[in-house]
Amino acid sequence: QVQLIESGGGLVQTGGSLxxxxxxxxxxxxxxxxxxxxxxxxxxxEFVAGIGRxxxxxxxxDSVKGxxxxxxxxAKKTVYLQMNSLKPEDAAVYFCAADYSLRAIGRLEGDYxxxxxxxxxxVSS
Numbered sequence: 001q002v003q004l005i006e007s008g009g010g011l012v013q014t015g016g017s018l019x020x021x022x023x024x025x026x027x028x029x030x031x032x033x034x035x036x037x038x039x040x041x042x043x044x045x046e047f048v049a050g051i052g053r054x055x056x057x058x059x060x061x062d063s064v065k066g067x068x069x070x071x072x073x074x075a076k077k078t079v080y081l082q083m084n085s086l087k088p089e090d091a092a093v094y095f096c097a098a099d100y101s102l103r104a105i106g107r108l109e110g111d112y113x114x115x116x117x118x119x120x121x122x123v124s125s
Contacts, residue, residue: 002026002114004096009119012086016123020081022096022116029077030054033099036070036081037109038092045095049081050105059105064090086123093118 008020022034035050049070050059058070067086072079079096097112099105106112 004098004114004116006094006096006116006119009121011122011124014086014088014123014125016086017084018121020094020119022079024077024098030074031100033105034079035097035105037095037097044109047107051079052105088123088125091121091123093120
């Protein structure tokens with residue numbers, strides 16, 4: 001059974017930092033691209049950041065460039081999302097997702113095969 005489990009969320013003040021983790025089980029982690037998504041008003045979940053199988057390629061949404069970084073440790077089957085300079089508009093439930101395809105890092109929900117349950121990030125102003 002495939003599981004993606006997010007951790008590291010919580011409450012932080014504006015300008016603060018959090019590091020989210022997504023730990024996988026039940027799959028060969030190193031062959032999956034992994035991305036983070038969050039809900040967006042009036043539409044499906046929006047792409048936040050993604051990372052390729054070996055961690056050499058990454059993609060970040062414009063709204064988080066310069067503030068968020070994504071990395072992975074395949075030995076630990078974990079992807080990390082380091083979030084710095086957090087803003088109130090970053091508050092959301094963050095989901096990690098895994099994609100087995102040979103495509104480039106996808107930015108659509110439909111590009112992904114497996115999803116975590118989500119983790120809450122709250123940013124106080």
